[in-house]
Amino acid sequence: MTSQTVTVAGPIDAQAAVPAPQPRPRLGIDLDVDVCVIGAGLAGLTVAREAALGGLSVAVLEGRNAGWNASGHQLGTVMPGFGVPISDLIERIGFEPTRELWAMSKDGADYVRGTAALIPGVALTEGALEVSNVEIGDKLISRLQMLGEDFGTEVQGWQVDQVRRVLHTERYFHAVHYPTAFQLDGRRYLQGLADLAVEAGARIYEDTPAIGIDPAGIRKRIFTPQARLRAAQIVLAGNVHLGPPLQRLSDTLLPVWRYAALTAPLGDKLAQAISFAGSVSDTDGIDHYRIVGGDRLLWSSPETSFAVQPARFAGLIARRIRTIFPQLGPVPIEKVWSGTVGQTVHGMPQIGQLQRGLWVASGFGRQGLNTTAMAGQLIADGLLAGDERWKAFSPFELVWAGGRIGRVAGQLIGSALRGRAAMHGLLARRRERARARDLINEVRRQMARSAALKSRQEPRRPGGGGPV
Known part of the structure; x- marks a missing residue:
C-alpha cells in the first residue's frame, strides 16, 4: 500500500464537510420534567423530539456531546x-x-426520510443493493416473493450479469435491490435532529452524565454531577454507555466496535469499478460501502469486540477494497474512525417499558438507522397516548451478554463466520470458473464435431482424390 496520512475522524458525505455543532450547556440547576431521556443518540433524540411535539417537557442528558459515538459515525443507509x-x-x-415488526421498520425508514426533508443540507441518494458472495439463484425468487408479496416491500432481483454491470468484480453473484432505500449524511442528520428536538421544546444538556437513578415512585429521580432531576418518565437510550448506575442493563449488550474509512479522491477509475449510486452491502455482513463526494469510497468492514485504535485498520480496509476491486490499485485512505454499538444476544433491539415509567431504547447494533427512528416513535407514542405497539418487541427479552467471556466468544465467533463466508465465496468463484471452462471445452468439442461432420459430407474428387 502506498504511504498515506490517516486521520481518525467521522465520515464526510456530499460536497462539503459538516460544520462542527455548537456545544450545548451543562446542566447546573435542578429540574422537574415530564420525561428525562438519557443519551443523545439517534433513538434518544427521536424520543425527545416526538415527546416535546406532543406537549411534554423533556430534558436530554448526554455524558459527552450529542451523537459522539455510533449514532454520529454511521454510514447513513436507511x-x-x-x-x-x-x-x-x-x-x-x-x-x-x-x-x-417489518411494517414498523418501514415506518421508521419513512420517518427518517420525512425528517431529513426538514434539515438543510441533507441530500439523499436512492437505492441499496444487497449482494451475495455465493450463488443464490434458487433462493432469490422465494425471498423476493416473501419481501414483495408478504411484507409489502418494493424489491427487485438482480441476476449475476446485471450485478456485474454496475459492480465490476467477480466476487458478487445475485443481488436484491431496494429501490426505495436511501442514504444520507449521518452526522448532518443527527445534528439536524438535535436542532429539531430543541425547536420542539426539548432541552439537551451535554457533558452531563447520569451518575445515579432512582426509578421508584411516581416521580423518579436522576442525579448528575451538579444537579438533580425529577421526572415522571425515564428513557434509557445510552446503549452500552449507561455506566455504573445501570450496569445490569449495559451487561445485556455486547459492545462491538465497527471500523470505517474514507478514501482519498480516486478519480475516474472509481466510476470504472462502481457505477451504482446507492449503498452496497453483502449478505454475510462483512462489507458495507458507497460512493460519496463523487469519487471517494466510504467503506465499513472490520469489527471487534474490544477497542482498537481505528488507524490500525487503515491498511486492512485498503487491502479489502483492493481485494474486491483490484482495478482500483493501491487505495489511499484519508480518514478512519470507529463507533461502538450494542449487540444483543438475540440480535434484535431492546425497545419497551422495563417497569412503570422506566423505558429502554438500545441494542441497535447491526440494525440500521431506521430502527432508531422506529424505537423513538414507539416509545414517544407510549408516553403520549399509552400506545402499546412496543410490546411487539417483548419476545426479545433482556439477556446477559456474558461479560468479558462473551466478548471473547463474540470475537471468535465473528472471525469464524467471516472465515467461513470467505471460504464459501472462494468455492463459489471456483465453481463458476470451472463451469466457464467446461462450457468453453464443450463449445470446442461441438465445433470439432461439426468440422469433422462437414468434412465427411463434402463431395470427393473424381478418382479417389480429396474433397472437391
Whole structure:
C-alpha cells in the first residue's frame, strides 16, 4: 500500500464537510420534567423530539456531546428490516408478528426520510443493493416473493450479469435491490435532529452524565454531577454507555466496535469499478460501502469486540477494497474512525417499558438507522397516548451478554463466520470458473464435431482424390 496520512475522524458525505455543532450547556440547576431521556443518540433524540411535539417537557442528558459515538459515525443507509433475517424471526415469533415488526421498520425508514426533508443540507441518494458472495439463484425468487408479496416491500432481483454491470468484480453473484432505500449524511442528520428536538421544546444538556437513578415512585429521580432531576418518565437510550448506575442493563449488550474509512479522491477509475449510486452491502455482513463526494469510497468492514485504535485498520480496509476491486490499485485512505454499538444476544433491539415509567431504547447494533427512528416513535407514542405497539418487541427479552467471556466468544465467533463466508465465496468463484471452462471445452468439442461432420459430407474428387 502506498504511504498515506490517516486521520481518525467521522465520515464526510456530499460536497462539503459538516460544520462542527455548537456545544450545548451543562446542566447546573435542578429540574422537574415530564420525561428525562438519557443519551443523545439517534433513538434518544427521536424520543425527545416526538415527546416535546406532543406537549411534554423533556430534558436530554448526554455524558459527552450529542451523537459522539455510533449514532454520529454511521454510514447513513436507511432501509426496512432488522439485523436478523426474516426467516429467523418467523421461526422465533411467527409469521404475523414478524410482519408487524417489518411494517414498523418501514415506518421508521419513512420517518427518517420525512425528517431529513426538514434539515438543510441533507441530500439523499436512492437505492441499496444487497449482494451475495455465493450463488443464490434458487433462493432469490422465494425471498423476493416473501419481501414483495408478504411484507409489502418494493424489491427487485438482480441476476449475476446485471450485478456485474454496475459492480465490476467477480466476487458478487445475485443481488436484491431496494429501490426505495436511501442514504444520507449521518452526522448532518443527527445534528439536524438535535436542532429539531430543541425547536420542539426539548432541552439537551451535554457533558452531563447520569451518575445515579432512582426509578421508584411516581416521580423518579436522576442525579448528575451538579444537579438533580425529577421526572415522571425515564428513557434509557445510552446503549452500552449507561455506566455504573445501570450496569445490569449495559451487561445485556455486547459492545462491538465497527471500523470505517474514507478514501482519498480516486478519480475516474472509481466510476470504472462502481457505477451504482446507492449503498452496497453483502449478505454475510462483512462489507458495507458507497460512493460519496463523487469519487471517494466510504467503506465499513472490520469489527471487534474490544477497542482498537481505528488507524490500525487503515491498511486492512485498503487491502479489502483492493481485494474486491483490484482495478482500483493501491487505495489511499484519508480518514478512519470507529463507533461502538450494542449487540444483543438475540440480535434484535431492546425497545419497551422495563417497569412503570422506566423505558429502554438500545441494542441497535447491526440494525440500521431506521430502527432508531422506529424505537423513538414507539416509545414517544407510549408516553403520549399509552400506545402499546412496543410490546411487539417483548419476545426479545433482556439477556446477559456474558461479560468479558462473551466478548471473547463474540470475537471468535465473528472471525469464524467471516472465515467461513470467505471460504464459501472462494468455492463459489471456483465453481463458476470451472463451469466457464467446461462450457468453453464443450463449445470446442461441438465445433470439432461439426468440422469433422462437414468434412465427411463434402463431395470427393473424381478418382479417389480429396474433397472437391
